[in-house]
Amino acid sequence: MKYRRIGNSGVKISEIGLGSWLTYGTAAEQKAADACIRTAFENGINFIDTANAYNRGAGEEAIGAALKGYDRSSYVLSTKVFFPMGDGPNDRGLSRKHIIEQCDASLKRLGVDYLDIYFCHRFDDETPLEETLRALDDLTSQGKILYSAVSEWTGAQITEASEISNRLHLRPLISNQPIYNMFERYIEKEVLQVSEKNGLGQIVFSPLAQGILTGKYKPGMELPKDSRAANDTVNGVIKSYLQENVLLAVQELQGLANELGISLSQLSLAWILRQPGVSSAIIGASKPDQIVENVKAVEVNLSSDVLEEIERVLKKVEDFTPLR
Secondary structure, eight states, rough: OOOEOOOTOEEEEEEEEOTTTSSSSSSSGGGHHHHHHHHHHTTOOOOOOOTGGGGGGGHHHHHHHHHHHHHHGOOOEEEEEEHHHHSTTSSSSOHHHHHHHHHHHHHHHTTOOOOEEEEEESSSSSHHHHHEEEEEHHHHHHHHEEEEEEOOOOOOHHHHHHEEEEETTTOOEEEEEBBOTTTOOOTTHHHHHHHHHHEEEEEOOOGGGGGGGOOOTTTTOOOOOOOOGGTTTTTGGGGGTEEEHHHHHHHHHHHHHHHHSSHHHHHHHHHHHHHEEEEEEEEEOOSHHHHHHHHHGGGGGOOHHHHHHHHHHHHTTTOOOOOO
């Protein structure tokens, strides 16, 4: 495993991190969570990501149970706040009330005394940004979080937050967590540059496009029955990628990966890690062998010729728009 600093901070995380969205949270899945966490540690992964909204806290509980027995200083743990956690008017967003209350609730569910990174899961147009940033800074002063961060914020939002933090002498944000994969590249236009200027590193999610970039879905073929895409309870996001031009591009990328002697997922992750502004790519895994395969991507160096070939393929889907 290799490790990178998060932005201008001093903390280092594994280039491949382990996430828990749509993966852990039920009693039947706890054994899988335990096995995946164990395999992650065995393969050098030290960054674990979750969120309070994953199964309304059940995801955090599963991660917390799986982490019991591991030295707290041996891993970097993050969770998030923003999405609804109840039916009340204050059970969502980035108000001081919601942030403080949800941080305490997350700590309890995870069974830890502090969070390494606390992400604002989205931007809140209804709360003054200064209120949000002061709440995060107070949590840091209290030792409940070590670093604050954001997720899916625009370049303008990151700039404004950084300006407020500088003016008020608040501790700076260290990371943005955006979606980033071969088909969704919006951060390349502005977010990467703005984040670098303001000291934020990218910890990206959905690097394999919900499993599309593993090659399991073929154009013109029936969905694998045991796949996420075939499960109507969790396949809303995946459907965005099940477009013929996307699947045809995946086939070409699979051929390129075969020529290089690596898996398509390794090619896709190495492509993401080529970006110096990326600190880590978060993978999801329900089986330990998925982790073992994906971590090998840190050893893959893509030549300029290979990167040009990838761009040639992706040019064919540059007009791809997620159906969300």
